[in-house]
Amino acid sequence: MAFLARRLGAAVLLLGVLSLLSFVLLAAAPGKPENLLLGPRPSTPETRAAIRAQFHLDDPIHERYLSWLGGALHGDFGTSVYTREPVTSIITERLPVTAGLATYALILTIGVGIPLGLAAAMRRGGRLDQGITLTSLVALAVPPFALSILLLYGFAVTLGWFPVFGAGETAAERIAHLTLPAVALAAGEAAVVVRQMRAAALDLVGQDYLTFARARGLSLPRVWISYALRNTALPVLTVGGLLLAANLTGALFVERAFGLPGLGELLVTAVARKDIPVVQALVLLGGAVVVVVNLLIDLTYLAVDPRVRHGAVAS
């Protein structure tokens, strides 16, 4: 419990620093929000001053930060400078698409990466291992947006199996719409997991306890599950968690390529429009996701490894 309290304290501190940094950096960035808001329309100094007053742009920066922080703590992240909608509702509207994509991609990554990594390790040096290693190298080398275009052209345009654009409405539609983006996102990540899994399993094959388990005549499923999988789970979990965090916050290339109204897409537009409240909220959300995912990984470590649970090794 002390562990959890310590970690939560650290997380809150981290998010505070992150919000402050992003607030100051965005305020210091060149370009005036009111100019972007007015666009090419002619404006008088009075209208500009009115807008600045409405958005409290002339207050000292620490006051602006504190009032923003006060709102944020109550779940109010302000209103978008551009669309005048509350930031919270913009994000909640976009979140399901990104969350769906990230989860879908993670399932593909784990579902493909772990078995292939194990298979490669078991057939070390053989044709299967070479094939898997080479394929994973190619998947790592192709950037997600290039793969997105290839997939779009092949499966959506030429073959017409999957929709080209949008996120779909019903659950079934959603799955169909997210399949190609998830594959594009998962390919490189699965390659990372394959390599991680292969290395972890190779390390395991040389361990005495695996030989000892076989020498006692344990059944194959038992050797695989309670020896091989459990002992390789930790490094792979760490990578998987970090990939999930990256998917939730940084899938913007793929979202762009497939025209998905997700958070990555939102971030790109908000930055272009200098929509500071939206950007600020997204940065904080990204930070929170990374912190929460890491906390979850640490909790999983606690659950899986008794040595961490009993404080035998430094966590």
Add this chain to the structure above:
Amino acid sequence: MLLEINGLTIAGPAGTIVDGVGLTVAAGEMAGLVGESGSGKSLTARAAIGLLPKGLRASGSIRVGGVEIVGTAGERVLRGLRGRRVSLLMQDPFSMLNPLRTAGAHIAETMPGRATREEVARRLAEVGIDDPSVAGRYPFQLSGGMRQRVALAAALAGDPELLIADEPTTALDATTQHEILALLARVQADRGMGVLLITHDLRVAFAICDRVSVMYAGRVLEQGPGTSLAQAPAHPYTAGLLRALPSVEYTLEHLTGIPGSVPPAAQVASECAFAARCDHATTRCRASRPPLREIGDGRLTACVHDTLPRLTARDVATGTLPTGSGEPLLVVDDLVKRYGTHTALGGVSLQVAAGETVGLVGESGSGKTTLARSVLGLVTPDQGRIELDGLDITRRRALTRQERARVHRLVQCVFQDPSTSLNPAMTVGATLAEAATRAEPADRLAPGDLLELVGLPPGYATRRPKGLSGGQRQRVAIARALAVRPSLLICDEPVASLDVSVQAHVLELLRGLGRELGTAMLFITHDLAVVRQIAVRTVVLFKGRVVEQGDTATVLDAPAHDYTRRLVAAIP
């Protein structure tokens, strides 16, 4: 017969490793397989349970309970045999158990059918663990000896008829070794089980095994009852091994190792494998490969000579060790070091005089390594004082640059494992030259001279550690320590990872250095026989405290403290 091995040959990419081994284990028999590292004994054991490492192939015949397992048997057949007919106990209790599973889970998963809590507790009691709560503990919460007991219970959980124990005590402390061996013998007798005990420790094998096979370069050179082998070896190799064994009862004048090193099995396929290192070798030995032949009393030897000039196990000329000048060189006073709540050193005081060798004996966790690291400046003690040649070196950081350089020239260290203490990327010559740059210019020795000092040809300077044997590497590590001409050498188990014939050479080398260069040594070891051969005084450390110190002879022959008595009693 539970196990019948005939003409077993194991080959890898680099050629034959095991060549025509024959071996049997009957029910109720404790059979021993001894040999130095690289003799092929562990591979023979692995082959007998069908778990050869990848890339190695066995041919010949291995029958386990009448079932042939070489060639024809698939993984399914083998899995049926493993655990129920034959089981394996391995060397390292720290890596043999799954770190994520409890002791009880290891036992329960190996038992046929469902395992009840009572049954697991009964199995633990069989290996001398009377506390049933141990079943719920994880391996990292248990000591080495406890882990080895749990591993034995797990290996026996399927009630095998045959247990293969591959160096089951090598990684344990002396007293724990003794306990585990006694336990193994008791369980074997209670169950009427067959045991194949693989060990490099001749004393252990000869003391507890009914029959012993001596392996060398992939083949068996001699076979027979343990006691008669120990008394009258019928092969020059066995005699050489016995002669190389340090005695715990007296200090030998000369420690005689076997000259040369073990050849690869493939190189000596059609001659006596030992001929190149044998004093009695004749042309007959090289003409063809001598078969194992019977010489009565159930004994077999692969030596062609009928009447060897009486092979004595050892010459009993006793020697003396230099006592030093009496001037204190190293003074350790009331040293305390704590790690969290654990007290590694609880007020240790000792002295080493110039030119004197002091043995430091204790089990793992006794604080002997912390003490050595404190003297070397790798650990800063919490309390107490270390003085070296009149200089207070307790806190290295408080010393001036010149003082630190002086300390560096005063004390040097030789570690246990030469394969990790030498930089693999540097040639031997570069390593030695680098070390010599720290010496006083007048004392500086060339790499060739340093190599000669430790009995290696100067030409070895161009080699890298990979191209040397274990004993040669340890000599290089000693030469590196001598490069600054230190007054004090700290030796942390320098012969513990070496084979017995090599160990004798290295010990003799260190003794010679003590005599000729007048180098004082603080010699850390767990082996009382080694202490007897090298240290004029002995300090016994137990749980961070000195429990006994004095003349080595007095400490070993008339131990005063209970712990020392247990150590002495643990010698096989």
